[in-house]
Amino acid sequence: MIKSTTKKMYKIAYLVLFIMLTSCTSSFSSSEKEIIYHSPDSPARVLQITNKNDSLILRAPSKNIKNVKKNKDIEPLVKKLYLTMLEEGGIGIAAPQIGINKNIFLFTRLDKEENSVEVAINPKIISHSSEIICFHNDGCLSVPDKYGNSGRFSWIEVEYTDQNKQKVTHKFLGGSRSEDYTGIIFQHEYDHLQGKLYIDKPCVSK
Template sequence: MALRNVEHYGNSILRKKCETINKFDDLDKLINDMFDTMYEENGIGLAANQIGVDLQLFIVDISDIDEEGESIHVFTNAEIINSEGDSWLNEGCLSVPGVRLDVKRPSIVTLKYQDRNGDAFTKKFDGLLARVIQHEVDHLNGNLIIDRVSKADKIGIGKDLKSIKENSLRTMESRKTSAL
């Protein structure tokens, strides 16, 4: 198991739709690395593209917050097929560090997905788990929390976004240089 680098706003992998998973045999190491990385970063959800991997895969662990029911999940090839209600919550994102925004999302979602073994499910989720699922599905489709807020809210965090993007680009350049 290993920690992976979390990609930040400005990295193009965060803006593309991730590739469908067709082969499930070799996911265990990646999933373990994702959990290690998410815990190290104090997150409750992490999508594969947030660590630079172009796959339709995300993980969730809300066990520290919500002790009811199942709280640790692995989702692949997830698609929201229905949603109901609305709720607002202040969200953060590991790929947009230091930024928190009030985001409106449906309060209940029906998700069609596969688990880490490729078994297919369709389930309804609500509460915090529904919100985290939507946040991570957004990542897999190339969207960030900043795409879910008003133009005025985006302008309000413009300096932060510029700084995050500049740091992200410097980090990517540094990784390229050290790889040579």
């Protein structure tokens, strides 16, 4: 009787330790890892809103990535997203667009001279303008053959972890296409993480 109780306790302790270890090192599911590690030097397939199964993933809210500093799956995921964005000619891409419902996206820094592509992990919009502007001709890699206007904040203040695993707080502006519209790209990609698309925010320009 004592022996079997001790055995049971060991089993439970082992199970708890196993769960702790696996949840610390990664929060990506096995099917998400399959996407990340499949042909590491090739782009992924971009999910389309016109496909029923793809649409379920695109419309689902994403979850935060756990233990960002130690998570070894982030770097290969960023590479996969980058290759896919380049292949498709986009200026931003979010993880759900390649089938991964996690809070991470790439966005082009139009506010920087070199227009670098940067990473936002577990981003949050902490403050924004009260004014909504109508951004012309928004487009999305997951909405084929369509362009349309979207209602956006004219500025946002955001918090996220960058590619160097550093916490960043920044204010991005969003104007028209002829100006710096990094803030619009950020809002577009951020919306993907909530399961929203630009077609949900139509607006009529004045």
